[in-house]
Amino acid sequence: MGRRKKNRTHVEPVQNDDPKSFVIKAGELTSVQQQLVRDYRRTFEPNTASRLRERKGNRVKDFVAVAGQLGVSHLAVFSQGKTGINLRLGRFPRGPTFSFHVKEYALMKDVLRLQSKPKSPGIEFQHPPLVVLNNFPNPKHMNLMTTYLQNMYPTIKVNTMSVNEAKRVILYHYNDETKLIEFRHYLVTVKHIGISKSVKSIIQTKVPKLGQFEDIGDFVLRGAFASESDVEDAQDTVEIQRKNVEQRAVKLVEVGPRMSLELIKVEAGLLQGEVLHHTYQSKTEEQVQELKEKKHKQLEEKKRRREEQEERVRLKKKPKAELEIDEISSEEEDAVDPLDELAMDAAVEESDSEHE
Numbered sequence: 520m521g522r523r524k525k526n527r528t529h530v531e532p533v534q535n536d537d538p539k540s541f542v543i544k545a546g547e548l549t550s551v552q553q554q555l556v557r558d559y560r561r562t563f564e565p566n567t568a569s570r571l572r573e574r575k576g577n578r579v580k581d582f583v584a585v586a587g588q589l590g591v592s593h594l595a596v597f598s599q600g601k602t603g604i605n606l607r608l609g610r611f612p613r614g615p616t617f618s619f620h621v622k623e624y625a626l627m628k629d630v631l632r633l634q635s636k637p638k639s640p641g642i643e644f645q646h647p648p649l650v651v652l653n654n655f656p657n658p659k660h661m662n663l664m665t666t667y668l669q670n671m672y673p674t675i676k677v678n679t680m681s682v683n684e685a686k687r688v689i690l691y692h693y694n695d696e697t698k699l700i701e702f703r704h705y706l707v708t709v710k711h712i713g714i715s716k717s718v719k720s721i722i723q724t725k726v727p728k729l730g731q732f733e734d735i736g737d738f739v740l741r742g743a744f745a746s747e748s749d750v751e752d753a754q755d756t757v758e759i760q761r762k763n764v765e766q767r768a769v770k771l772v773e774v775g776p777r778m779s780l781e782l783i784k785v786e787a788g789l790l791q792g793e794v795l796h797h798t799y800q801s802k803t804e805e806q807v808q809e810l811k812e813k814k815h816k817q818l819e820e821k822k823r824r825r826e827e828q829e830e831r832v833r834l835k836k837k838p839k840a841e842l843e844i845d846e847i848s849s850e851e852e853d854a855v856d857p858l859d860e861l862a863m864d865a866a867v868e869e870s871d872s873e874h875e
Contacts, residue, residue, distance in 0.1 A: 630775030648687035660796035
């Protein structure tokens with residue numbers, strides 16, 4: 520009997536540098552608002568914790584503590600404010616943080632309910648979305664925000680990306696009139712063009728109804744007498760290079776959720792730190808300098824306390840034998856030799872006699 524060959528069962532982990540995110544809620548939210556959190560979390564798939572379940576005792580600092588171990592780079596926190604629901608977007612571990620007020624929102628089920636032929640999402644969430652940022656102005660805080668939004672999602676690798684991987688589109692659009700950021704989520708659908716509905720049903724492996732036809736040829740040739748509405752056509756087409764070049768119509772189907780976001784403030788740190796921009800508050804240079812000095816004093820005090828704590832911990836960890844040796848050496852340094860005392864007394868007496 521030949522020697523059995525052992526198959527390799529261990530698979531080396533693949534290095535994935537794609538950004539990963541936590542989408543969580545802080546505090547008490549209504550059932551509709553909790554569904555919005557789940558819908559927004561789903562837009563980040565597959566690079567998010569889809570089955571994340573927060574407990575009542577969880578705090579934001581708990582997620583910050585485990586983010587580094589899990590390789591999570593971004594954080595989205597929904598919370599209830601005085602005037603509605605708020606959204607904070609931050610980057611681990613040092614920020615920045617963008618605080619938004621959600622003016623309006625619609626859930627996935629609400630968007631699908633308005634469509635005559637809703638498309639139920641399926642395997643589209645196995646691939647990351649394409650991100651489109653439109654009409655953003657050029658101030659510093661806006662440039663910082665656009666850079667942050669781009670880095671929340673994986674970059675497009677043109678050389679290795681397949682057309683079949685482009686399944687979803689995320690849109691962030693800045694409205695100049697309302698000063699709001701519109702968030703939209705679409706599925707990318709590709710359809711054949713220039714063919715009748717009967718031929719398209721066969722191509723898409725749908726079983727046609729042939730009960731009223733004597734032969735399948737009658738069903739296919741029916742397209743020659745079809746009206747213009749029966750023929751799929753579109754102005755926006757794309758050429759897909761497979762075995763041969765084919766023209767397809769690309770359409771976007773919205774699946775939700777929708778959100779209208781108002782930027783409130785930008786902070787330098789993660790959920791804290793210096794306020795780089797505030798929509799409703801403005802500070803003079805003196806106030807800004809005063810805040811910087813106050814922050815500097817807080818950091819110095821924090822550093823001093825940390826050093827004291829480290830010194831206490833070091834002394835506690837030090838063995839007792841070393842502590843006894845240190846005490847003995849310090850006592851020896853403080854003690855005076857008797858011969859030295861006699862020599863000193865003799866020198867004092869001699870000096871007194873000379874003066875006399």
